[in-house]
Amino acid sequence: MKGELKEWQEKLLGVMKGRRNRQLLYYLELCTRCGLCKDACHIYRATGRVEFVPSHRAEILRRLYRRYFSPLGRLIPSLYEARELDERALEDLYEAAYTCTGCRRCMVYCPFGIDITWLLGVEKAMLVAAGKVPEELAMLTDAAIEKGNSIDLYRDLLQEQIKGLEPELRERTGMPGASIPIGRKGARVLYVALAGAHSILPAAIIFNLAGEDWTLSMFESSNYGYFLGDTEKAARVAERIVSEAKALGVEEVVITECGHAYRVMKHLDEVWSKQKFPFRVSSIFEPFARYLKEGRIKVDPDRIAERVTYHDPCQLGRNGGIFEEPRAIIRAIARDFREMNPNREKNWCCGGGGGLVAQPDLEEFRAVTGRLKAEQIAATGAKIVATPCENCRLQLDLLNQRYHLGIQVSAVTDLLVQAAVVEKGQKKAAALG
Amino acid sequence: MADEFKVDLSLDLRGLACPLPVVRVGKSIKDVPVGGIVEAIATDPGALADFPAWAKTTGHEILKTERNGADIKFYIRRVK
Ligand code: SF4
Numbered sequence: 001m002k003g004e005l006k007e008w009q010e011k012l013l014g015v016m017k018g019r020r021n022r023q024l025l026y027y028l029e030l031c032t033r034c035g036l037c038k039d040a041c042h043i044y045r046a047t048g049r050v051e052f053v054p055s056h057r058a059e060i061l062r063r064l065y066r067r068y069f070s071p072l073g074r075l076i077p078s079l080y081e082a083r084e085l086d087e088r089a090l091e092d093l094y095e096a097a098y099t100c101t102g103c104r105r106c107m108v109y110c111p112f113g114i115d116i117t118w119l120l121g122v123e124k125a126m127l128v129a130a131g132k133v134p135e136e137l138a139m140l141t142d143a144a145i146e147k148g149n150s151i152d153l154y155r156d157l158l159q160e161q162i163k164g165l166e167p168e169l170r171e172r173t174g175m176p177g178a179s180i181p182i183g184r185k186g187a188r189v190l191y192v193a194l195a196g197a198h199s200i201l202p203a204a205i206i207f208n209l210a211g212e213d214w215t216l217s218m219f220e221s222s223n224y225g226y227f228l229g230d231t232e233k234a235a236r237v238a239e240r241i242v243s244e245a246k247a248l249g250v251e252e253v254v255i256t257e258c259g260h261a262y263r264v265m266k267h268l269d270e271v272w273s274k275q276k277f278p279f280r281v282s283s284i285f286e287p288f289a290r291y292l293k294e295g296r297i298k299v300d301p302d303r304i305a306e307r308v309t310y311h312d313p314c315q316l317g318r319n320g321g322i323f324e325e326p327r328a329i330i331r332a333i334a335r336d337f338r339e340m341n342p343n344r345e346k347n348w349c350c351g352g353g354g355g356l357v358a359q360p361d362l363e364e365f366r367a368v369t370g371r372l373k374a375e376q377i378a379a380t381g382a383k384i385v386a387t388p389c390e391n392c393r394l395q396l397d398l399l400n401q402r403y404h405l406g407i408q409v410s411a412v413t414d415l416l417v418q419a420a421v422v423e424k425g426q427k428k429a430a431a432l433g
Numbered sequence: 434m435a436d437e438f439k440v441d442l443s444l445d446l447r448g449l450a451c452p453l454p455v456v457r458v459g460k461s462i463k464d465v466p467v468g469g470i471v472e473a474i475a476t477d478p479g480a481l482a483d484f485p486a487w488a489k490t491t492g493h494e495i496l497k498t499e500r501n502g503a504d505i506k507f508y509i510r511r512v513k
């Protein structure tokens with residue numbers, strides 16, 4: 001059989017073979033097609049399309065595996081539902097792998113704990129080898145790597161632009177010495193923001209009010225290599241931050257409100273890059289909840305009068321383990337807090353993860369598949385939906401428009417800044433807007 | 434200053450959340466002919482490095498970068 005294979009087929013099957021381990025065999029062989037995962041998936045529930053049943057997304061892989069790696073499937077493919085690796089199979093792999101948000105809600109409901117997204121990771125690795133990947137995800141990944149390679153060219157410009165935010169920082173904190181240090185050696189904390197001022201300034205206000213010994217990263221925390229499923233490139237994107245943290249000698253790398261960025265740095269990159277970080281990785285809520293507890297920042301619980309609900313980003317909550325710290329912050333600053341139902345590890349995905357918000361062609365798909373989330377939000381009666389992930393916020397803004405929810409979608413840090421009290425006659429850190 | 438260039442398409446990317454500025458430019462550049470010029474205004478400090486890095490990896494050319502307060506304006510030529 002091998003002799004009949006074309007070069008590209010050999011290459012892709014080589015990728016599958018490279019991933020062949022106990023986990024792959026366990027997941028492929030154990031699925032009983034019980035279908036319990038189908039009702040756990042917001043995409044299947046909103047569309048009713050069989051292609052979007054979680055176990056079905058892995059079915060192509062299972063059939064390819066049988067065709068090329070199991071003795072009986074190789075011998076009598078038709079009897080063992082084996083499938084040829086051809087152009088059609090590539091199309092199907094593409095649709096299965098790149099329309100999943102990676103929320104892993106299906107895994108929570110699977111009686112065997114089968115992680116469909118892990119299998120989709122194998123599918124993505126094959127598609128990466130075939131060069132059949134979403135253009136935007138590839139473009140963002142390559143640009144991030146290039147930025148890391150040439151950061152010296154832009155360092156001064158970036159520093160100057162960020163210094164431009166300091167007058168507003170001083171105004172909002174009432175602290176004449178407030179600053180946004182970049183690349184400061186020996187700082188305790190390295191804060192990794194997103195590219196926008198909206199992710200830098202609010203956090204800078206809190207760090208300054210709390211008297212934190214911090215510095216800002218030159219790099220953005222997002223990592224589109226992860227969504228692309230190219231772990232080699234994803235590790236190179238993450239390595240920019242790892243090298244910076246090592247060079248500065250920080251104790252703690254604090255990741256901004258970005259679900260996948262936290263998961264990559266906290267749980268994945270040490271495995272990809274086969275190293276042990278000499279620093280701790282935290283979500284931004286860990287230090288912020290600590291400041292509140294230790295009284296390093298004070299808040300007025302009456303400034304946010306409207307009802308607030310909280311959306312657990314899948315990569316931060318279910319897949320990252322951060323549930324309570326953001327809730328502790330919201331409870332401290334909003335008297336009328338209402339949980340969505342279900343929440344925490346069973347929370348519904350908003351439909352924006354997996355790199356889907358970066359693909360304009362998927363906007364309609366996202367609007368349709370976010371239906372359950374829209375209903376869940378509407379049932380809380382909340383006017384403010386706080387969520388600590390840029391992808392989620394972009395998606396919730398879309399759902400707000402499409403389902404006429406009448407909500408304000410906010411980062412948790414923005415609400416914290418709104419509620420923060422500046423002491424000793426200093427000015428209030430007014431709401432960012 | 435835009436008089437220097439004949440701009441084929443203007444994009445206002447101010448205040449857009451990550452990663453939309455680069456995604457929008459990447460998509461919109463296909464709407465001008467090869468040799469055509471896109472003018473893009475962004476406010477993200479990160480755009481100062483993100484746009485040149487994007488141009489380098491996609492093969493397009495940043496002709497000029499102007500800064501005016503928080504606004505950063507790029508003139509980008511579609512090369513291919
Ligand atoms: S719930 Fe688990 S065993 Fe059942 S069909 Fe889904 S993946 Fe297979």
Ligand code: SF4
Nearest residue numbers: 041100101103104106
């Ligand atoms: S990870 Fe989420 S989107 Fe993907 S198949 Fe499972 S439930 Fe559906």
